[in-house]
């Protein structure tokens with residue numbers, strides 16, 4: 001039998017491969033890779049049962065499970081799906097195209113004014129091994145996490161950051177949230193990541209920094225109380241043992 005195989009089919013296969021790879025990556029980052037394995041195994045059995053063996057009864061049951069399964073997956077992965085859609089629609093992703101038609105003459109220095117005080121505070125806290133967890137909000141509002149803490153609403157200032165995380169300060173536990181160049185809140189409770197790939201030596205401070213970067217597009221900066229190391233969690237990935245310069249570069253890149 002002659003099967004016509006054109007350029008459209010190659011593009012089709014490439015797009016499916018890209019989709020599967022991105023779903024795999026998203027699940028790996030959020031620590032739900034076993035679910036991906038389970039889905040793939042279920043799909044393989046479904047294809048064998050319905051297409052190859054042509055078992056009608058079993059096929060009908062599995063068809064029903066698949067239609068309900070899509071709904072279950074949407075509920076299970078609502079945070080990941082939300083993050084994917086926000087990333088897709090994020091102005092950063094499309095900025096290149098916009099710039100081609102509307103060159104950006106806006107001054108970026110105001111948008112980045114929190115970076116230097118933040119980096120300076122983190123370097124000082126690293127030296128004194130003062131534990132800190134600072135989240136920088138981007139396109140996704142962190143209102144539900146801000147509400148768990150105490151509202152500060154102050155300009156970003158390195159001495160204020162150090163003061164808040166000072167060991168005996170009443171607000172030192174939990175996370176500080178920065179949005180629109182302001183310290184919005186402190187002592188906020190973040191979602192904890194269940195990712196198994198991060199080193200066992202890292203505890204809840206690092207896991208909750210990673211957690212917020214998985215559930216939103218925010219970037220979290222963590223200073224370890226144990227080692228004084230500076231880490232950054234963004235896009236569901238943890239970058240550890242960073243220098244002050246690395247931190248500045250990552251935050252500058254983020255705010256472009």
Ligand SMILES: Nc1ncnc2c1ncn2[C@@H]1O[C@H](COP(=O)(O)OP(=O)(O)OP(=O)(O)O)[C@@H](O)[C@H]1O
Pocket residue numbers: 131132133172173174175188189190191192201202203204205206207208223224225226227
């Ligand atoms: N869900 C959470 N949201 C915000 N902050 C949290 C959360 N869980 C723990 N923390 C913060 O992390 C601190 C505990 O850190 P822990 O020692 O478990 O983490 P760690 O990653 O090993 O960090 P370190 O290297 O600083 O010890 C708590 O005192 C609290 O300030």
